[in-house]
Amino acid sequence: MSFEVTKELIEQVESLIQQQDDTAIVSLLDDEHFADIAEILEDLNLDQATYIIKLLDSDKTSDILMELDEDDREKILKNLSAKEIAEELEELDTDDAADMIAELPEERQENVISQIEDEEHKADIKELLTYDEDSAGGLMAKELVKVNENWTVLKCVREMRAQAENVTRVHSIYVVDDNDILKGRLSLKDLLVTSTKSPISEIYIPKVDSVNVHDEAEDVARIMQKYDLEAIPVVDNQQHLLGRITIDDIVDVIKEEAEKDYQLAAGLTQDVEADDTIWQHTKARLPWLFLGLIGGIGAAAIMGDFEEMINKHAILFFFTPLIAAMAGNVGVQSSAIIVQGLANDDLKGSIGNRLLKEFSLSIVNGFILAVLLFFFTWFWQNELLTSAALSISLFVVIIIAGIIGTFIPLFLDKRGIDPAIATGPFITTSNDIFGILIYFMIAKTILGI
Amino acid sequence: MSFEVTKELIEQVESLIQQQDDTAIVSLLDDEHFADIAEILEDLNLDQATYIIKLLDSDKTSDILMELDEDDREKILKNLSAKEIAEELEELDTDDAADMIAELPEERQENVISQIEDEEHKADIKELLTYDEDSAGGLMAKELVKVNENWTVLKCVREMRAQAENVTRVHSIYVVDDNDILKGRLSLKDLLVTSTKSPISEIYIPKVDSVNVHDEAEDVARIMQKYDLEAIPVVDNQQHLLGRITIDDIVDVIKEEAEKDYQLAAGLTQDVEADDTIWQHTKARLPWLFLGLIGGIGAAAIMGDFEEMINKHAILFFFTPLIAAMAGNVGVQSSAIIVQGLANDDLKGSIGNRLLKEFSLSIVNGFILAVLLFFFTWFWQNELLTSAALSISLFVVIIIAGIIGTFIPLFLDKRGIDPAIATGPFITTSNDIFGILIYFMIAKTILGI
Numbered sequence: 001m002s003f004e005v006t007k008e009l010i011e012q013v014e015s016l017i018q019q020q021d022d023t024a025i026v027s028l029l030d031d032e033h034f035a036d037i038a039e040i041l042e043d044l045n046l047d048q049a050t051y052i053i054k055l056l057d058s059d060k061t062s063d064i065l066m067e068l069d070e071d072d073r074e075k076i077l078k079n080l081s082a083k084e085i086a087e088e089l090e091e092l093d094t095d096d097a098a099d100m101i102a103e104l105p106e107e108r109q110e111n112v113i114s115q116i117e118d119e120e121h122k123a124d125i126k127e128l129l130t131y132d133e134d135s136a137g138g139l140m141a142k143e144l145v146k147v148n149e150n151w152t153v154l155k156c157v158r159e160m161r162a163q164a165e166n167v168t169r170v171h172s173i174y175v176v177d178d179n180d181i182l183k184g185r186l187s188l189k190d191l192l193v194t195s196t197k198s199p200i201s202e203i204y205i206p207k208v209d210s211v212n213v214h215d216e217a218e219d220v221a222r223i224m225q226k227y228d229l230e231a232i233p234v235v236d237n238q239q240h241l242l243g244r245i246t247i248d249d250i251v252d253v254i255k256e257e258a259e260k261d262y263q264l265a266a267g268l269t270q271d272v273e274a275d276d277t278i279w280q281h282t283k284a285r286l287p288w289l290f291l292g293l294i295g296g297i298g299a300a301a302i303m304g305d306f307e308e309m310i311n312k313h314a315i316l317f318f319f320t321p322l323i324a325a326m327a328g329n330v331g332v333q334s335s336a337i338i339v340q341g342l343a344n345d346d347l348k349g350s351i352g353n354r355l356l357k358e359f360s361l362s363i364v365n366g367f368i369l370a371v372l373l374f375f376f377t378w379f380w381q382n383e384l385l386t387s388a389a390l391s392i393s394l395f396v397v398i399i400i401a402g403i404i405g406t407f408i409p410l411f412l413d414k415r416g417i418d419p420a421i422a423t424g425p426f427i428t429t430s431n432d433i434f435g436i437l438i439y440f441m442i443a444k445t446i447l448g449i
Numbered sequence: 450m451s452f453e454v455t456k457e458l459i460e461q462v463e464s465l466i467q468q469q470d471d472t473a474i475v476s477l478l479d480d481e482h483f484a485d486i487a488e489i490l491e492d493l494n495l496d497q498a499t500y501i502i503k504l505l506d507s508d509k510t511s512d513i514l515m516e517l518d519e520d521d522r523e524k525i526l527k528n529l530s531a532k533e534i535a536e537e538l539e540e541l542d543t544d545d546a547a548d549m550i551a552e553l554p555e556e557r558q559e560n561v562i563s564q565i566e567d568e569e570h571k572a573d574i575k576e577l578l579t580y581d582e583d584s585a586g587g588l589m590a591k592e593l594v595k596v597n598e599n600w601t602v603l604k605c606v607r608e609m610r611a612q613a614e615n616v617t618r619v620h621s622i623y624v625v626d627d628n629d630i631l632k633g634r635l636s637l638k639d640l641l642v643t644s645t646k647s648p649i650s651e652i653y654i655p656k657v658d659s660v661n662v663h664d665e666a667e668d669v670a671r672i673m674q675k676y677d678l679e680a681i682p683v684v685d686n687q688q689h690l691l692g693r694i695t696i697d698d699i700v701d702v703i704k705e706e707a708e709k710d711y712q713l714a715a716g717l718t719q720d721v722e723a724d725d726t727i728w729q730h731t732k733a734r735l736p737w738l739f740l741g742l743i744g745g746i747g748a749a750a751i752m753g754d755f756e757e758m759i760n761k762h763a764i765l766f767f768f769t770p771l772i773a774a775m776a777g778n779v780g781v782q783s784s785a786i787i788v789q790g791l792a793n794d795d796l797k798g799s800i801g802n803r804l805l806k807e808f809s810l811s812i813v814n815g816f817i818l819a820v821l822l823f824f825f826t827w828f829w830q831n832e833l834l835t836s837a838a839l840s841i842s843l844f845v846v847i848i849i850a851g852i853i854g855t856f857i858p859l860f861l862d863k864r865g866i867d868p869a870i871a872t873g874p875f876i877t878t879s880n881d882i883f884g885i886l887i888y889f890m891i892a893k894t895i896l897g898i
Contacts, residue, residue, distance in 0.1 A: 035675045042797070069795075188637040226484045228697055230679065247696055248677055251703065258707035259789065265714055266785030266872065267778050274790035275797060278810050285782050286814055289847075292778045293818055296771020297825060303767040310766070314759050317766045318752040321881055322745020324770040325777070329716050329741045329874055333734050336715030340708065341723035346518075348491070348724060361727050365735055369742055376746060398738075423715065425778055432770055 003036045010043045017048050022055055034060055038067035050079040062091035066100065071276070074103060082108065086115035094121065095141035095249065098128035128243075136220050137213040139253070140234045140243035146174040147200055149183050154196040156186075171231035174241055175204040182233055182241040184208050210235045213242050220245060221253045222345060261339060265332070265423040267292075288425040295429030299324065299436045306440045309447070315381055316443050319390055320436055326369070326394060327401040327435030328428035334358055334405030335423045342413050343420075351410050358406040359399065366398035389446040393439040400438060401431045452485045459492045466497050471504055483509055487516035499528040511540035515549065520725070523552060531557065535564035543570065544590035544698070547577035577692075585669050586662040588702070589683045589692035595623040596649055598632050603645040605635075620680035623690055624653040631682055631690040633657050659684045662691055669694060670702045671794060710788060714781070714872040716741075737874040744878030748773065748885045755889045758896070764830055765892050768839055769885055775818070775843060776850040776884030777877035783807055783854030784872045791862050792869075800859050807855040808848065815847035838895040842888040849887060850880045 016025045029037055029052070037056075041049040041064065053061045053076055065073050065088060077085060077100075085104075089097040089112070101109055109129075116122040124142035131137025145163045147156045160173065173186040184204040194203050210233045211220050224232055230247045263272065267288035272280055303320065310317060338354070341347040347354070374391035378384065405427055409419035465474045478486055478501070486505075490498040490513065502510045502525055514522050514537060526534060526549075534553075538546040538561070550558055558578075565571040573591040580586025594612045596605045609622065622635040633653040643652050659682045660669050673681055679696045712721065716737035721729055752769065759766060787803075790796040796803070823840035827833065854876055858868035 033676060035677070225700065227482060228484075230696065247679065247700070251674065251696070251700060254700065254703060255707070258704070258711070262707070262711050262714065262785065262789065265711065266781050268782055268785060272786070273795065274786050274803075275795065278806065278813060281786075281810050282813050285779075285810075286817065288782070289775065289778055289814055289818055290821075292774050293771065293821060296768065296774050297822075299770040299774075300764075300767035304764075307763060310759060310763050314756060314766075315749075315753075317759070317763075317769075318749035319745065320766075320770050321748040321773040321885060322742065324774065325741050325745050325748075325877065325881055326738065328774070328777075329738055329877070330734075332715050332873075333717055333737070336711065336717060337721070337723050337730075340711065346722065346724065354723075357727065361730050361734075364727060364731050365738055368735065369738055372739075372742060373746075424781075428774065428777070432774055436770060 003033070003039075005036075005039045005043060010040065013040060013044065013052075014048060017044075017051050025052065025055060029056065034063035035067050038064045041068065042072060046075050046079070050076050053080070054084070058087045059091045062088040062096075066092065066096050069273075069275075070103060073100070077104065082111045082115050085112045086117070089116055089125070090118055090121060093141045093143050094124040094128055094243075095139065097121070097125050099133075101125065101129060102133065131213065134217045135213065136211045136215040136217065136234050136245060137242070139217055139220060139245045139249050140213070141246070142243050144174060144233070144241075144244045145172075146176050146241060147186070149175050149177055149199075149201045149204065151200050152196070153191060153194050153198050153200065153203070156200055157191060157196070160191075171244075171246065172208075172233075174208070174233050174244070175200060176241050180241055181239045182208065182210060182235050185233075208233065210239075211245070212237065217253050218257065221250045221257070224250050225254075257343065261343065261420040261423075264418075264420040265336060265339075267425040291425050291429055295432050298433045302433065302437050302440065306444065309440070309444065313386060313443070313447060315377070315383075315386055316389070316440070319377075320439070322373075323394060323397055323435045323439045324432040327397050327431035330362065330365070330398050330401040331405035331427040331431040332423060334402045335409050335419075335427050338406055338409040339419050339423055342409065351407075354410065355403055355406055358402045362399040362402035365402075366395040369398065370395040385447055389443040392446065393442040396442060397435045397438050401435060404431060404434065452482070452488075454485075454488045454492060459489065462489060462493065462501075463497060466493075466500050474501065474504060478505065483512035484516050487513045490517065491521060495524050495528070499525050502529070503533070507536045508540045511537040511545075515541065515545050518722070518724075519552060522549070526553065531560045532564050534561045535566070538565055538574070539567055539570060542590045542592050543573040543577055543692075544588065546570070546574050548582075550574065551578060551582065580662065583666045584662065585660045585664040585666065585683050585694060586691070588666055588669060588694045588698050589662070590695070591692050593623060593682070593690075593693045594621075595625050595690060596635070598624050598626055598648075598650045598653065600649050601645065602640060602643050602647050602649065602652070605649055606640060606645070609640075620693075620695065621657075621682075623657070623682050623693070624649060625690050629690055630688045631657065631659060631684050634682075657682065659688075660694070661686065666702050667706065670699045670706070673699050674703075706792065710792065710869040710872075713867075713869040714785060714788075716874040740874050740878050744881050747882045751882065751886050751889065755893065758889070758893065762835060762892070762896060764826070764832075764835055765838070765889070768826075769888070771822075772843060772846055772884045772888045773881040776846050776880035779811065779814070779847050779850040780854035780876040780880040781872060783851045784858050784868075784876050787855055787858040788868050788872055791858065800856075803859065804852055804855055807851045811848040811851035814851075815844040818847065819844040834896055838892040841895065842891045845891060846884045846887055850884060853880060853883065 013025065013028070016028070041052060053065065065076065089100065092100065101112060104112060113122060113126065116125070128137065128142065145160055147159060151159070173188065173191070174182060175184045175186060177183055184206040185208045186200070186204050190203060209223070209227060209229060211223060213234050213236050220232065224247060231244050233241055234243045234245060236242055267285065269284045269287065272284035303317065370391040373394055374387050377390055378387040381387070408427065409422040412422055413419040462474065462477070465477070490501060502514065514525065538549065541549065550561060553561060562571060562575065565574070577586065577591065594609055596608060600608070622637065623631060624633045624635060626632055633655040634657045635649070635653050639652060658672070658676060658678060660672065662683050662685050669681065673696060681694050682690055683692045683694060685691055716734065718733045718736065721733035752766065819840040822843050823836050826839055827836040830836070857876065858871040861871055862868040
């Protein structure tokens with residue numbers, strides 16, 4: 001089961017589009033999975049991709065569109081009429097439909113929505129658009145299978161057949177009372193093994209996990225992972241059943257979270273991909289580089305203040321990149337550990353304990369590295385005091401860098417700020433400056449200048 | 450639905466253990482979810498945690514154990530007899546059971562397996578232990594629901610009731626022939642809406658995605674994400690149905706991959722957590738810091754070679770940390786983009802195109818930053834040539850750092866080496882050295898020394 005987009009296949013599709021041989025295109029792509037067709041589209045130009053989208057059935061193209069990169073989808077949708085977009089939306093689950101509409105320019109949204117024919121679908125999508133996209137409401141779909149607690153299994157199965165038509169995957173059957181208040185759940189398995197005459201109220205499981213529609217997406221992801229859930233119902237403050245969230249949406253949340261942290265650690269404002277434009281890359285990268293520039297100028301200014309040492313102890317200036325790099329590396333290591341611990345919600349103990357641990361760890365690492373540096377510089381220059389100044393500075397700088405790297409993300413987190421911004425360029429730049437300042441101050445004291 | 454481990458709860462549990470009030474403990478914890486009890490156990494000491502595990506029923510404790518950190522689980526299992534561990538294993542799905550056994554010291558494994566009473570369960574676990582843990586075989590469970598293509602729906606439902614007992618979640622029903630060759634699938638939904646007399650062969654969906662038992666875990670994750678699958682059957686080379694992989698295992702694979710890349714970017718050998726011992730942290734961090742030390746010494750040696758410039762142009766030496774930091778930051782930015790693109794499998798175009806793009810981008814960023822640096826240093830020192838040397842060097846260094854950062858992960862990936870090791874300390878250290886060397890060479894040329 002491996003599908004690969006070959007150059008030959010792309011050329012074949014291109015030439016069929018050229019010849020406008022619609023029958024051949026349909027028969028070529030008909031058996032392919034929508035995710036595979038999406039891959040093919042990514043290798044075509046915009047006109048060709050639009051041609052294919054207009055040609056194929058919307059039950060297939062709606063899925064293809066959702067599979068594409070947001071940028072590519074946006075471009076193709078620009079080429080479709082409001083009516084054509086509405087047809088795609090009719091085929092999508094409400095959560096995907098709402099996501100697609102939210103990406104349209106505001107002036108088009110109303111227009112497209114008004115073209116949706118299925119009134120219930122339209123109302124559901126409109127409701128979903130009112131929720132914050134990073135909340136449970138923004139993740140949920142309206143499609144679900146629900147049964148009334150007063151029904152029998154037989155009536156339940158009959159009703160479900162109708163409902164299940166619209167639901168791609170039935171994870172759980174939710175049980176509600178006459179006021180649509182969530183009471184519990186049933187599994188398909190339970191239905192299979194129960195007599196058809198039993199009333200639902202006797203067989204449903206009254207304990208059901210749910211989330212509030214205004215809960216944050218990240219928290220929903222954490223709960224579903226922790227309790228190993230494949231779907232979770234979403235309720236309002238009065239426990240009315242509003243929708244459900246499935247694990248595949250959570251996989252996306254997890255991936256986005258991880259990518260965001262990774263990009264921040266690498267000095268990229270989130271949401272940039274290899275294939276974005278140079279302008280988007282510049283916007284994502286330049287602010288962090290500018291921060292680094294300011295830091296470097298700060299470091300240069302500090303060294304300027306110690307200029308009088310340069311004649312007798314030039315070697316001190318040779319080691320500033322080493323001190324700066326070590327301060328930066330240690331800072332990133334400790335902050336990354338904290339950021340990851342916070343993300344996984346598995347940091348135990350107080351801030352004090354955490355700092356104490358980092359302190360002990362830095363003493364071990366700092367001591368080993370300082371001793372190595374001491375012997376190396378001693379053999380190189382044979383100046384005992386200079387070597388001592390260098391290695392003692394390295395030792396102190398490593399300890400302070402570790403403590404800063406541990407403290408800042410914890411502090412930001414307490415303040416409700418994303419601790420991930422404390423990794424990467426932010427921590428390396430501030431540690432560069434601190435490191436070099438401490439270094440020269442210690443060297444000045446030891447060498448008695 | 451939010452559970453929180455409070456200090457009071459922990460104290461209550463501790464005091465009940467102290468008093469050995471088993472009835473009270475059982476009634477206190479009986480209604481809690483296993484994931485919540487696992488959280489409580491993490492706040493107890495080893496003896497207390499072991500006490501609880503021995504006290505509660507193994508259908509609950511087996512799930513609690515699987516929910517714990519590997520380190521904590523290992524310690525508790527050390528306190529259990531082979532018989533007690535075997536009882537936990539009986540309750541677990543085969544994939545979890547095999548994972549738990551694989552963590553035991555080798556000399557215990559045989560002993561524990563021999564104590565498992567259910568012969569089929571034992572054989573299944575033994576089979577799973579033969580697969581590589583990073584392969585489809587290492588991820589799959591033997592529990593699944595399968596039906597013969599020659600059965601009727603009625604027989605199918607009857608057989609399934611028996612099988613479903615052992616399967617936590619029924620995603621798909623797999624259809625096999627008399628030789629256990631995978632032929633297709635059925636959904637529970639299909640069974641609900643079909644007449645009980647139809648033969649399975651008439652209603653099953655013959656198109657079913659599957660993976661080979663020796664496929665890599667990462668590839669399985671990619672396929673399941675791409676095709677939005679919640680479960681996938683695993684077959685051998687002859688298409689015999691061997692097991693199935695569910696999406697919750699894939700969530701773990703995705704998280705582990707992301708964490709590994711993140712940790713490598715931060716200069717941590719993978720698999721270290723905030724609560725590991727100082728010794729584990731030293732092992733994870735020291736090698737990368739040592740690399741940084743070597744790099745710093747290299748940079749110092751380069752500067753030593755240009756020592757004659759120090760009297761007339763001390764300012765050049767003040768800016769080495771800036772040059773090194775910028776080279777490092779740019780390198781990390783470009784390599785992170787590539788590593789992420791490779792991980793998501795969405796890098797299009799040739800290496801040449803990619804390098805060209807990075808080159809153009811570096812020209813934009815480099816130019817802006819170089820101009821800023823030029824004016825700053827000109828106002829500060831009023832030496833036109835020095836400022837020119839500095840800013841031209843920064844420009845060139847940014848371009849080269851970007852190209853190195855792009856090339857190295859692509860090169861490593863082509864060679865079959867994990868490109869993620871090219872982010873973090875590796876790229877910053879090598880870029881520090883290159884950057885400073887280029888910087889002094891350019892400065893020397895321009896200033897004509």
